[in-house]
Amino acid sequence: MKRTGITLYDLYAQRLLPLLALLGLVLVWEVLCRLFNVPEYVLPAPSVIFEAFLNVDGQRWFDHLWATLRVALLGFALAVSISIPMAIMMVRSAFLARTLLPFLIIVQSTPIVAVAPLIIVILGAGEAPRTVIACLISFFPIVVATTSGLLSTPKEMLELSNSLKASPARQIWQVRLPYAVPHIFSGLKVAITLAIIGAVIAEFVAAEQGLGYFVQFSTSYFRIPQAFAALFFLSMVSLLLFKAVQLVQQTFFSWSLPADEEH
């Protein structure tokens, strides 16, 4: 199905309605806080949070934001560059799959929050350990998604490829990997939000900058509205990164989207 044009109703239903709902929620929140005189350290009203946001210097916000974003993106990039080749190798070799899978599951099932302090002790207190933590938490979904994607190639397509006597590398590159693209993107969407979580966890353990650090710093000084402002920033960043992955898929791999999502 191709989009023929946006009608007013579409605009209302797709864009305006969620916005109105959000505004309504904020309004109810504000009214409830004022009505029941909820103390600021329990739940600050939106207006108070906004005030706290303005009280922090713009440059400072930017520095925190950039610190978290850099760690998350680096960790994510590292995860992508490890997990996709790993998935390819696991699909190519049953032996490797049997050997690697237990390790992957152990890494995945160990709570990253518990491992984070150890990694920081081992790797020191720089940006490297934070990147590693962001990578560790986000690479598993990509491996799983890529593997199942590579295995989703139709049997006939593989037979065609075999009948042409294509090399294994070409079969992966021209047939299996493109077939895996929709799966890979579902993995990437999960992974990018996990990368932000990883970065924040790492900042909780050891950092002197970043939005996670700033949340912890603010709460330890009972600046709850400021912590809320930082939290709001964090969820915005997560959301935008998720959207960015979606945009990459729509722009470069539009064929991999279901027909009604193609816009």
Added chain:
Amino acid sequence: MRAAVEFLHVSHSYQARRKPPVQALKDISLQIAQHEFVAVVGPSGCGKSTLLRLLSGLTNPTLGEIYRFGKQVTQPDSGVGIVFQKPTLLPWLNAEENVLFPLRHQGKLIGQRDRRRARELLHTVGLEDFLHSRPDDLSGGMQQRVGIARALLLDPEILIMDEPFSALDALSREQMGFELLRIWGERPKTVLFITHSISEAVLLADRVLVMSQRPATIVDDIHIELPRPRTPSTIDLPGFNSYTQRIRRHIFGHGESAKAVPDITTEASQTPTAPHSIVRHAS
């Protein structure tokens, strides 16, 4: 003249994981002459597709030998073009690129001549206006036409078609059959056409091989002496019905038990559970 295809006492068993081996084919011997159009009919699951795999060299037979133009088949080569049941086009490539895919997949560089050839083939299958359409924008019949053009790209001597029209609706199916005959007339090939529609087999082929239940043997080899070119009115010729009835008798047996009744009556049914539904339907 040397036969284009020759099977000499070919038997084939395969083994699925943790299951006892299944004998698909039992002592099959056959010869196909060059440019002959041979249809294979038989109950579903009887090993028709195994024939495809063996002749294309994707699998080697457990017993016996297979020759193409006197050369023993041990591995795939570009002398065979395959059209699958589903069009199996690559969704990220347009029609022209899909037709060119075999060359690209063999690591060859695509030149102007190859592109011209791909366009010619798409013209032959009637898709000259859809060179740049992606499979998603094409109907099932059009996708299968691209599949046929792709199978012809490397100019194979032998074209194997594995129930190529069974995913299409009845109208497109009939139309595609005649289209195929027209293409076959323009570019003569030796065709092995696997189907489970009796009338389709009789309507299209020079010869119909009837296969039995597993382990499959060839129970009849019928030369269809209906005049060419075949048209929709070929069905009305008196000979047509006697051919289909002869085949039907082989497949439904002579008063055998209901268990042996395959799903040959319903041409559209694909599912492995179909035999049960037919039995229920019949009783």
